Amino acid sequence: MEIIWLAVFAVLLIGYFALEGFDIGVGMMLPLLSRASERAGEPGTRQRHRDRVVAAMAPFVLANEVWLVAAAGTFFGVFPSLDGTVLSGLYPLVVTLLVSWILRDAGLWFRRRLDDRGWQAFWDVVLCAASWGIALTWGAVLASIVRGLPAQPFDVLGLLYGAVVAAAFAFHGHAFVAWRLSAQSEAGSNRRRLLLSAVVAALPVAVPLVALVPSLLDHTAPSATLGVISLIALPVAPILVGAQVWVWRTFGPSRSTGAAARTPSFF
Amino acid sequence: MLDLARLQFAVTGSLHFLFVVLTLGLAPLVAIMQTRHAITGKPVFERMTRFWGQIYVINYALGVFTGLVMEFQFGLSWSGLTHYAGAVFGAPLAIESLVAFFLESTFLGLWIFGWNRLPKKLHLACIWLVTLTAYASAFWILVANSFLQHPAGSVQQGDHLVLTSFGALLTNPSLIMAFPHIIGASLFTGGFVIMGCSAYHLFRRTTEQEFFRRSLRTGVVWALVGTTVASGFGYAQYGILDEIQPGKLNSGVPQIALGIMILIGQGIHFTVMLCLLPLLWRDRLARLRWVQPILMIITPLPFVAAIMGWLVREIGRQPWLVYGRLRVADAMSPGLTKGMVTFSLIAFVGVLCLLAVTDYLLIARAVRRGPAHVALGAAEPAEPTPSPALVL
Numbered sequence: 001m002e003i004i005w006l007a008v009f010a011v012l013l014i015g016y017f018a019l020e021g022f023d024i025g026v027g028m029m030l031p032l033l034s035r036a037s038e039r040a041g042e043p044g045t046r047q048r049h050r051d052r053v054v055a056a057m058a059p060f061v062l063a064n065e066v067w068l069v070a071a072a073g074t075f076f077g078v079f080p081s082l083d084g085t086v087l088s089g090l091y092p093l094v095v096t097l098l099v100s101w102i103l104r105d106a107g108l109w110f111r112r113r114l115d116d117r118g119w120q121a122f123w124d125v126v127l128c129a130a131s132w133g134i135a136l137t138w139g140a141v142l143a144s145i146v147r148g149l150p151a152q153p154f155d156v157l158g159l160l161y162g163a164v165v166a167a168a169f170a171f172h173g174h175a176f177v178a179w180r181l182s183a184q185s186e187a188g189s190n191r192r193r194l195l196l197s198a199v200v201a202a203l204p205v206a207v208p209l210v211a212l213v214p215s216l217l218d219h220t221a222p223s224a225t226l227g228v229i230s231l232i233a234l235p236v237a238p239i240l241v242g243a244q245v246w247v248w249r250t251f252g253p254s255r256s257t258g259a260a261a262r263t264p265s266f267f
Numbered sequence: 268m269l270d271l272a273r274l275q276f277a278v279t280g281s282l283h284f285l286f287v288v289l290t291l292g293l294a295p296l297v298a299i300m301q302t303r304h305a306i307t308g309k310p311v312f313e314r315m316t317r318f319w320g321q322i323y324v325i326n327y328a329l330g331v332f333t334g335l336v337m338e339f340q341f342g343l344s345w346s347g348l349t350h351y352a353g354a355v356f357g358a359p360l361a362i363e364s365l366v367a368f369f370l371e372s373t374f375l376g377l378w379i380f381g382w383n384r385l386p387k388k389l390h391l392a393c394i395w396l397v398t399l400t401a402y403a404s405a406f407w408i409l410v411a412n413s414f415l416q417h418p419a420g421s422v423q424q425g426d427h428l429v430l431t432s433f434g435a436l437l438t439n440p441s442l443i444m445a446f447p448h449i450i451g452a453s454l455f456t457g458g459f460v461i462m463g464c465s466a467y468h469l470f471r472r473t474t475e476q477e478f479f480r481r482s483l484r485t486g487v488v489w490a491l492v493g494t495t496v497a498s499g500f501g502y503a504q505y506g507i508l509d510e511i512q513p514g515k516l517n518s519g520v521p522q523i524a525l526g527i528m529i530l531i532g533q534g535i536h537f538t539v540m541l542c543l544l545p546l547l548w549r550d551r552l553a554r555l556r557w558v559q560p561i562l563m564i565i566t567p568l569p570f571v572a573a574i575m576g577w578l579v580r581e582i583g584r585q586p587w588l589v590y591g592r593l594r595v596a597d598a599m600s601p602g603l604t605k606g607m608v609t610f611s612l613i614a615f616v617g618v619l620c621l622l623a624v625t626d627y628l629l630i631a632r633a634v635r636r637g638p639a640h641v642a643l644g645a646a647e648p649a650e651p652t653p654s655p656a657l658v659l
Contacts, residue, residue: 062379069364069368074364076341106625224354
């Protein structure tokens with residue numbers, strides 16, 4: 001049972017990096033990606049290009065970011081004695097991560113709510129800066145956990161690992177936009193590249209997780225607790241997977257035709 | 268420092284519920300509107316779904332932002348709770364995030380971005396699944412909260428609590444009346460927001476009279492359902508409290524808050540039942556112009572009542588975090604400094620308050636612009652040429 005729940009937690013956290021990684025990467029690369037779209041000779045204003053890039057990831061964000069919500073909830077339920085130690089031990093980093101996450105989401109939810117160029121540009125800056133904040137803070141968080149929660153979490157090593165996470169996410173975001181906005185003819189190679197970039201985005205968390213397996217296994221909740229969570233959560237697992245698959249089947253690159261193509265993205 | 272950490276939890280928790288209570292109230296009503304469109308095929312129901320659905324979705328954003336802070340805050344500031352009671356308290360929270368919110372967020376994404384893309388019936392299924400999982404989410408959160416009020420189904424083993432009976436956790440007397448009470452409060456809120464916004468458009472005599480006459484009816488009827496359920500299951504909690512938390516309602520703040528909540532709940536209940544509901548006959552209420560500003564002014568009342576309810580429940584629990592077992596003062600994370608707590612308080616409360624005000628302004632603007640300018644599910648006229656693929 002402990003092994004199952006450790007695996008569920010690992011899948012959720014690695015899944016978060018592999019999936020939400022491209023949303024964060026697209027946010028970080030928003031100015032570059034929209035300029036690339038501009039240079040490619042597409043019609044429209046600069047804002048339209050940014051809209052197009054954000055619209056590429058928009059239908060996936062809610063389904064992706066929730067992997068971290070689930071990972072955090074599972075962490076609390078499965079490793080209750082670690083939850084408080086780790087989160088309070090990383091206090092300033094967790095606060096920075098949450099504020100960045102909230103601001104990134106606010107950028108997405110708010111950017112198209114007013115037809116005003118200044119308003120949209122402002123939230124796009126927030127979206128981009130907060131995406132960088134998430135990537136860099138994740139690096140510092142992971143570097144800090146691996147070293148046993150040092151008293152000073154903001155340091156050079158954390159920043160360096162943040163750069164690694166940021167680079168992986170940026171690569172993943174780039175691959176995702178190429179896949180989502182690709183022509184039919186290039187779909188195959190773009191899909192392969194997206195899978196590769198998902199692995200790259202997952203590695204910065206997967207490697208430390210493997211190293212942490214022994215100490216995680218030492219701190220699992222009593223079997224009565226795990227039994228209760230299993231009783232409710234495991235039967236629902238196929239529905240969770242099904243819902244995620246449904247998102248990817250609905251919003252793949254080749255489906256945007258007819259009325260769907262003419263529906264402006266909500267984000 | 269303890270006060271700062273408590274203030275942070277109280278403010279983020281209250282903000283969270285202000286948005287969540289409307290989410291829970293609007294979700295089923297929007298689902299019903301979309302269902303009526305699916306059955307009757309009348310365009311007015313599709314327009315209602317998109318307009319009220321957009322209000323629902325804009326409001327939803329802040330529910331998520333504040334909810335993220337809530338989820339992490341236990342481990343951040345109250346690691347004493349995770350150490351002492353995590354093996355019990357963590358289970359419903361893990362189930363909530365895995366089973367309920369994971370699906371809610373995934374299906375909401377499908378609903379928001381699936382307009383004109385998903386088959387109509389599957390799209391309709393999405394909003395019902397969002398509603399179902401939102402209520403499941405509320406249930407598990409309240410299971411966790413009820414455990415803090417009355418730690419049923421657990422015993423102390425060494426220095427921490429262990430789970431002995433999952434059944435006792437789910438049939439916690441602190442839960443069984445409070446959950447329907449909250450459902451009632453949510454429907455009351457959803458109904459009142461629809462009623463108040465409709466009154467605004469009817470009063471302003473905008474072009475959407477038919478749309479808002481229908482909406483006004485929906486709002487008044489659900490406000491009645493909501494206040495009936497909320498006050499019924501509110502009073503039903505007295506007997507239970509006498510047994511599990513005696514004296515809870517006798518101290519200062521809970522007593523006053525309870526008084527205000529009852530005044531609002533009961534007052535609105537009778538007003539809706541005896542005045543507003545009869546006036547729905549032949550749409551009299553939609554024509555009584557002098558009443559409409561009153562309907563607008565009383566729209567915030569369910570939000571006030573909801574906050575009062577939480578003040579009763581949570582301040583009445585003091586000084587305990589887990590009632591009778593763990594004091595709030597003993598649950599703070601060791602090693603926290605005043606600087607850290609002040610930093611997080613300013614960061615969370617500052618950012619969330621700014622975003623909350625922005626969100627309410629956006630909702631007000633969406634209401635004012637009316638059903639003709641809804642972004643959710645809008646299809647632009649066909650473009651002459653499909654845009655070419657992006658080359659990177």
